[in-house]
Amino acid sequence: SCEDFTVTQYKVPKDVNNKWSVEATGDRNIEDILSEKAADREDAFFIIDLGRVTDKYKRWKEELPTVKPFFAIKCNPNTAIIRTLASLGTGFDCASMTEMRQVLGCGVSPSDIIFANPTKMRSHIEFAKGAGIKLMTFDNRDELVKVHSIYPEAELVLRIITDDSHSVCGFSSKFGAPMSSVEDLLSTANSLGCTVRGVSFHVGSNCLSPLAFEKAITSAAAVFRLAEGYGYRMDFLDLGGGWPGVDGADVTFSDMAAAVRPLLPLFPPHVRVIAEPGRYFVADSHTLAVNVFAKRATDEGGYLYYVNDGVYQSFNCIYFDHYSPRPRLLRGGEEEELHRSTLFGPTCDSIDCVAKDIYLPELNVGDWLYFTNMGAYTVAAASSFNGFDSCPTTFYIESDV
Ligand code: PLP
Known part of the structure; x- marks a missing residue:
């Protein structure tokens, strides 16, 4: 059972076994709220609104009631968020042993976890x-043979390649079986005696x-048909994944859901459908x-300001997620x-911009x-x-969104 795992011995967020208070x-x-928290302090801080997480879950259930979300904790392994989502009934997408351990440590059932990294280390499979x-x-094929040799009872899901050209962060250069390889993979799986549950x-992220x-759904339906053979x-x-984090001018979550809903009947009613939303x-x-x-004045009449979170900390999203943060x-x-x-x-690094x-x-110095x-x-x-803290102090609130 989940209690068998002590999460503290691994490098997981320090609050994994702690309580947090929610205002x-x-x-x-x-x-x-920001002004209250900023008074008399100097260090950067986060306000995390768990009400918004809950609201997103409600919206998901309204728009895609037959699709169970498995939160991709890669995106943000905050324990309060994991526990909030677990209590609402989501599953979880984990990519590594530490992620699996963290989610299990939050009391999630192993059957509500998918190990969704197509290339896995031996010890993580074990x-x-x-x-x-x-x-x-x-x-x-190599991964199939490896997984089967370690864990023959694994229930395998064939990840197919997608057209990721519409996404800010594509994955198809690294992951996904081309459609031309699908029959060979199914045939190998069949001869090894593997259980292949689905697709x-x-x-791509930020699609x-x-x-x-x-x-992608149309391709998946084709694989279902091929698999019968x-x-x-x-x-x-x-x-x-690929579901928008914030409704934008280009696309909203509702647009995605509206495109997906009519395609789900391509699959027989016994098919269990999940998704892996992170952002x-x-x-x-x-x-x-x-x-x-x-603060420093420049010769051109402008200013350079130095703030206490940068690209080596939370603003790594500028590099890794192509985000353009807008200050207020x-x-x-x-x-x-x-x-x-x-x-x-x-930091003492000019890339830290x-x-x-x-x-x-x-x-002025001291402004927020x-x-x-x-x-x-x-x-x-x-x-x-x-030597700067990787994660600023965090305060939790719960708004009625
Ligand atoms: N599933 C897997 C396997 C991922 O690698 C990712 C990361 O992008 C996600 C889900 C989450 O997707 P998104 O960032 O679009 O929410």
Whole structure:
């Protein structure tokens, strides 16, 4: 059972076994809360709104009621979020032993976890076997043979390649079986005696077109038909990630759901459908506040500001997730004259630049800036380079969205 796993002995977020307190927002808006927390402090901090996570779950159930979301914790392995989603009834997508251990440590059943990394280390497969996590993806013959030799009872899901050209972060250069290899894989699986339950895909993270889902689902349906010829009556479809974290001008979650819904009847009614949303659940749950701790005037009449979170910490999303963070000034200042400004992070490295040549009112040392939509691929990959904390202090709130 899940209690058999002690998560503390592994490198997991330090709050994994802790309690956290959640404040009700009452009549306060996010700026009121940020101002309260910013008083008398210098270090950067996050406000995480668990109400938004819950709201996203409700919206998912409304738009895609027959698709069970398995939160991809890669995107943000925050334990409070994992526990919130687990209590709502989601499953989880894990890519490594540590992720599996963390989710199990939160009391999640092994049957609600998919080990969705198509290339897996031996020890991680052995861990999954010991924990009773059966569902796992593969996309090539060597992986199939390896998994079978270690864990013959694994329930395999064939990850197929997708057209990821509509996505900001594509995966098809690294993962996904080409359709031309599918029959060979099914035939090998059949001769080894593997259980192949179904098909998965990932259209790429931050996908901007519902067309990508339409094409991938159509390919998945073709694999289901092919599989019958190799003795497999598949019963599992995994729609992967790619779901928007924030509704944008290009695409909304509703657009994606509307494209997917009419295609689900392509699969027989006994097929269990899941998806692996990551950013969808967390992108808008985090607001990051940073303090201006130093300032320099430039010869051109602009300013360089130094703030206490940068690209080696939460703002790694600028590099890894192609995010353009937009600062807002907590004290207002909308009517003030604007100056050409650059924001640097705290490390002694010039690449540590959060925003270059933007226009802001003149800031003072001690002013606070804040950034919304900072929940996806931020803290997940933060480091403590140069001795600065990888994850700022976190306060939890629960708004009625
Ligand atoms: N599933 C897998 C296997 C992934 O690699 C990822 C990461 O992108 C996700 C799900 C989450 O997808 P997204 O970032 O689009 O939410």
